[in-house]
Amino acid sequence: MEKLLKRIGEITSDPYAYVARLKEEKEKRIIGCFPMQVPEEIVHAAGLIPVVIWRGNEAVTWGHSHIPPYYCGIVRSFIDDAVRGKLGFMDGMIFHVRQCLLIMDIPLIIERHVKPEYMKLLYLPPVYPGKATRDFLRSDLELFKKSLEEYTGNTITDDMLKSSIAVYNENRSLLERLYEIRRKKPRILTSAEITKIVWAGMLMQKEDHNELLRDLIPLMEARTVETATTKIKVIPVGCLCQAPPFDVLNMIEDLGMVIPDDDLYVGSRYFANKVNIDDNPIEALAERHLKKTPVCPTKGVWDVLWADDVEEMVKLNNASGVISIHVKFCPPHACYYPDFKSRMIEKGIPEILVQVEHEMLSMEGIKTRLQSFTESLGGNNGEKI
Amino acid sequence: MEKKYKLNRLKTTNDIRPLVDQHWASLREAKAKGEMVAWASAPTFIFAFAMGMKCHFMAGYSAYCGGIGAAVDVLQAxxxxxxxxxSCSYHRLHMGMAEAVRRDIPINPDAILPIPDIMIAGRLCPExxxxxxxxxxxxxxxxxxIEFPIVFDREDVPRIKKYFAAQIKETVIPTLEKVCGKPFDYDRMSEILTVLKKVVTVRNKCWEFFKEKPSPWTLWDYGVSIAPLFYMMGNPVGIAYYEKLLKELQERKEKGIPAIGPEGEKYRLYWDGWLPWAFLGKFMRKLTPHAAVCLTGRYLWEFYPDPDMIDPEHPVETWINLYYDGKEPLAMEYAPKGALHDIGNLIEDYSLDGMIMFSSKTCRLxxxxxxxxxDILEKKYGVPGVIIEGDMIDPSMVSDSQIDTRLEALFELIDARRR
Structure with a gap:
C-alpha cells in the first residue's frame, strides 16, 4: 500500500512533470478541463487524455499583469501558470464559461498568450426547468463532441462514448468503494492521502487510475486500524474547483479530529452520480449534468438545500460537526454560505467556516478557529471510532 | 497661477431624482394598493411591466440605495x-434588505421594498x-x-439566441400568465417599446453632444439619466426628460458652455464598468480639478444604441433581437471580444485621450x-489606460489614495504622449 501511496504522492506533488511525462509515454494529446463540470468522457472518447486543471503551488507572479488579486486561487494560479509557459504540455483547454463569472476571464488571456491547438468554450446551462434548457444542453454537448471530432479528425461513435463512460463509471464505483472503506475505518488513511488519491485520478488516464484503485482497495480492505482512540468526526464541505490545502486537512487531524467523509470537489463531489450507460450517451451525460445533488451553488439549484445534503452525510458518518472550507473570492460559495450556515444552526449541527487563499500568509488564524471548534465539540472526548 | 476648473452642472438632471423617487415609491406602495410585484435581475423587468406588475430591478435598486445614502446600513444588515x-455588493444589498425586514434592523425606510410575488432571475451574470x-x-x-448567456464568439450567437427565445416562450410568459392570472399583454409590451424607441431616439441626439469639443455634458450626467431608458421603461415622462435634456445641450452648445469651466476639458476619458453609484460625487471632485471628464462607457452604451432595432409591432422578438441579433449583439459586449470592438468604436467616435477601467472588487461582470x-486597446489606439479598483456601493472597498495615484498616472501618460 505504501508503494501505491508513494506513487500517488509523486503524481500530485508535481502534476506538471507527471502530465508532461504522461503525454510522452502514452503518445496522446493532453486536454486540460477547467473544473468542475466539463464532461471528460467525451474528451476521453476522442482518444485524448483529459486532465482536470489544478491550482499550482507557487505564488502568482506574471499573472498579476492579467488578473486582479481579488479572484479565486485556481483562476489566478492557472493564468499565472499559463502565461509563464508552464502548461505547454496541454494541447487543448476547455472552459465552461457559464459556471461562474471568474472563469469568464480566462479565454481571452489563453487565446492571446498561450494559443493552444484546441480551445473550446462550453455554455452548459444551470439546472433550470423546461425543455429549452435540456435541448440547449444536449446541443452544447453535441457541438462539443463535433469540435473534438474536427480536432482529432476521428468520428466519436456512440459505442466509443459508451466505452469511455464505462471507464469513468468504473472509476466512480471504485472511489465510492474507497470512501466506504474510509467511512468504516476513518483513520486508515489521512484525509490528505484520500484527497491525493482522488486528485491523482483527475491527472491520470482513467484506466490507469482504475488499475491503481483496483490494487489499492483490497489492501485497504485487509488492513486493520486502531479504533480505541477517542476522536471527533467532522465533515469538510466546499472547496469548490480545487483541492483544499493539505496543511488545513492535516491541521484538522492534528487537532484531534477525524475526517470519515467529505463534501469536497476534490473528494466525493467529483465522483458522485454515474452516467446511465443504457441511454443515448449524450443524453445520459446531459442527465448527469442536470442532477441537483450534490448541490452545487454554481448550478442554479434552489429547491434542494445543500445543508440537507450535508446533514445526510453527517448522519451517515455519525459526525459531530462540519467544517466549511471556502476558497476566498469564490462568489458562488460565498453567496450561498449564509443560508448554509443558518440551516446548520437550525439543524443543531456545529459548523465553522475556514477561508483559504492561494497564497496563505499564515495558518495561525485558521488554527485558532479550528482549535476553538474542536473544544466546542468536546475536545478529544468524542465518541470512539 | 494654477488654473481652477469647475463643473457646470446641467439643470435638467435635477428633474431625475423626483422621477426616480416616484418610481421606487410606487413600488413600495404597490402591495397596499393590491398591485402585484416582481423583482428582476438582468433586463427581464419588461415582461413584468407588460403584465401591469410593479417591478424592481436589481442594479437599479442598488444604485438607488447608493443615491439615497442607505447603502452602508443595508450592507451592515x-x-x-x-x-x-x-460577495457582490448588489447581492448583499438585497440580502441586507431582507435581513432588515426579518430582524427589524433599522435602515432607511425608502430602501425597504415589498416582498415580491415572483423573482425573475435573469442570469446574465451567474451572480x-x-x-x-x-x-x-x-x-x-x-x-x-432565465439563463441569459453572455456570448464570447459571434458564431455562438444564433444558437444561444434560439435558447433564450425558447425560454421566454416556454417559461417566462406562461409563468407570468399563471402568476397574474391573465394572458400575456403583448399590446402593453408594444406600448412600452414604442416609448422606449422615442426615448432612445432623443437620447442618441444627446449622445452626439459628447462628440463636441468641449463637451457640454459628462458621462455622469448621462449616468444619472438612465432610469427612463431602463427600469422606468415605458413611462412617457422619459420622452419629456430627454427632450428637455436635448434642448439644454443645444443651448449650451450655442452659448459655448462646456461641462468643465472655464474653457472645457483637457482630458477626454472613457470609463469602463459599472458607474460607482455611491461615489459619483467623489470621482467628479477628483476629475474636475484636472479638467478631466468621462464621456463614454461601455456599460452606459448598452441601453439600446440602435433605435431601428426596436420594433414595437414584434415586441418579444424585439427583446430577443436586442441582445442576440444585429451587427453588435448586446450579449457580446460583456465578453472581451465584444468589449474590444465597442470600446474601440467609442475611442474613435468620441476622440478620447485615455481610459479609466473601473474594476469592481465584488461584481466582476x-x-x-x-x-x-x-493592453490591446492601448497598443491599437495609442490611448493609455489605468485600472481603478473599487466598488459600486461598498465604501470599504474604495481607497482615495489609490484613485488619486492612478488618475495622476493616467494624466501623466496622456501628457507624455502629447509631447
Whole structure:
C-alpha cells in the first residue's frame, strides 16, 4: 500500500512533470478541463487524455499583469501558470464559461498568450426547468463532441462514448468503494492521502487510475486500524474547483479530529452520480449534468438545500460537526454560505467556516478557529471510532 | 497661477431624482394598493411591466440605495445575516434588505421594498441569480429563472439566441400568465417599446453632444439619466426628460458652455464598468480639478444604441433581437471580444485621450479580462489606460489614495504622449 501511496504522492506533488511525462509515454494529446463540470468522457472518447486543471503551488507572479488579486486561487494560479509557459504540455483547454463569472476571464488571456491547438468554450446551462434548457444542453454537448471530432479528425461513435463512460463509471464505483472503506475505518488513511488519491485520478488516464484503485482497495480492505482512540468526526464541505490545502486537512487531524467523509470537489463531489450507460450517451451525460445533488451553488439549484445534503452525510458518518472550507473570492460559495450556515444552526449541527487563499500568509488564524471548534465539540472526548 | 476648473452642472438632471423617487415609491406602495410585484435581475423587468406588475430591478435598486445614502446600513444588515464582505455588493444589498425586514434592523425606510410575488432571475451574470436563489431560501418567494448567456464568439450567437427565445416562450410568459392570472399583454409590451424607441431616439441626439469639443455634458450626467431608458421603461415622462435634456445641450452648445469651466476639458476619458453609484460625487471632485471628464462607457452604451432595432409591432422578438441579433449583439459586449470592438468604436467616435477601467472588487461582470483588454486597446489606439479598483456601493472597498495615484498616472501618460 505504501508503494501505491508513494506513487500517488509523486503524481500530485508535481502534476506538471507527471502530465508532461504522461503525454510522452502514452503518445496522446493532453486536454486540460477547467473544473468542475466539463464532461471528460467525451474528451476521453476522442482518444485524448483529459486532465482536470489544478491550482499550482507557487505564488502568482506574471499573472498579476492579467488578473486582479481579488479572484479565486485556481483562476489566478492557472493564468499565472499559463502565461509563464508552464502548461505547454496541454494541447487543448476547455472552459465552461457559464459556471461562474471568474472563469469568464480566462479565454481571452489563453487565446492571446498561450494559443493552444484546441480551445473550446462550453455554455452548459444551470439546472433550470423546461425543455429549452435540456435541448440547449444536449446541443452544447453535441457541438462539443463535433469540435473534438474536427480536432482529432476521428468520428466519436456512440459505442466509443459508451466505452469511455464505462471507464469513468468504473472509476466512480471504485472511489465510492474507497470512501466506504474510509467511512468504516476513518483513520486508515489521512484525509490528505484520500484527497491525493482522488486528485491523482483527475491527472491520470482513467484506466490507469482504475488499475491503481483496483490494487489499492483490497489492501485497504485487509488492513486493520486502531479504533480505541477517542476522536471527533467532522465533515469538510466546499472547496469548490480545487483541492483544499493539505496543511488545513492535516491541521484538522492534528487537532484531534477525524475526517470519515467529505463534501469536497476534490473528494466525493467529483465522483458522485454515474452516467446511465443504457441511454443515448449524450443524453445520459446531459442527465448527469442536470442532477441537483450534490448541490452545487454554481448550478442554479434552489429547491434542494445543500445543508440537507450535508446533514445526510453527517448522519451517515455519525459526525459531530462540519467544517466549511471556502476558497476566498469564490462568489458562488460565498453567496450561498449564509443560508448554509443558518440551516446548520437550525439543524443543531456545529459548523465553522475556514477561508483559504492561494497564497496563505499564515495558518495561525485558521488554527485558532479550528482549535476553538474542536473544544466546542468536546475536545478529544468524542465518541470512539 | 494654477488654473481652477469647475463643473457646470446641467439643470435638467435635477428633474431625475423626483422621477426616480416616484418610481421606487410606487413600488413600495404597490402591495397596499393590491398591485402585484416582481423583482428582476438582468433586463427581464419588461415582461413584468407588460403584465401591469410593479417591478424592481436589481442594479437599479442598488444604485438607488447608493443615491439615497442607505447603502452602508443595508450592507451592515447583510453582514448581520452572515453575508461575506467579498460577495457582490448588489447581492448583499438585497440580502441586507431582507435581513432588515426579518430582524427589524433599522435602515432607511425608502430602501425597504415589498416582498415580491415572483423573482425573475435573469442570469446574465451567474451572480444575478444567486440573490434570487438566496431570497427564495430565506423568504420562499417563487423564482422564475432565465439563463441569459453572455456570448464570447459571434458564431455562438444564433444558437444561444434560439435558447433564450425558447425560454421566454416556454417559461417566462406562461409563468407570468399563471402568476397574474391573465394572458400575456403583448399590446402593453408594444406600448412600452414604442416609448422606449422615442426615448432612445432623443437620447442618441444627446449622445452626439459628447462628440463636441468641449463637451457640454459628462458621462455622469448621462449616468444619472438612465432610469427612463431602463427600469422606468415605458413611462412617457422619459420622452419629456430627454427632450428637455436635448434642448439644454443645444443651448449650451450655442452659448459655448462646456461641462468643465472655464474653457472645457483637457482630458477626454472613457470609463469602463459599472458607474460607482455611491461615489459619483467623489470621482467628479477628483476629475474636475484636472479638467478631466468621462464621456463614454461601455456599460452606459448598452441601453439600446440602435433605435431601428426596436420594433414595437414584434415586441418579444424585439427583446430577443436586442441582445442576440444585429451587427453588435448586446450579449457580446460583456465578453472581451465584444468589449474590444465597442470600446474601440467609442475611442474613435468620441476622440478620447485615455481610459479609466473601473474594476469592481465584488461584481466582476464588467471586469472580464480587463487587464488584457486595456493592453490591446492601448497598443491599437495609442490611448493609455489605468485600472481603478473599487466598488459600486461598498465604501470599504474604495481607497482615495489609490484613485488619486492612478488618475495622476493616467494624466501623466496622456501628457507624455502629447509631447
Amino acid at each position: 447583510a453582514k448581520m445575516g452572515g453575508d461575506l464582505a467579498e 444575478m441569480a444567486y440573490y434570487a436563489e438566496g431570497l427564495n431560501r430565506r423568504l420562499g418567494v417563487p423564482v422564475l429563472p 464588467w471586469n472580464i479580462s480587463q487587464l488584457d483588454v486595456i
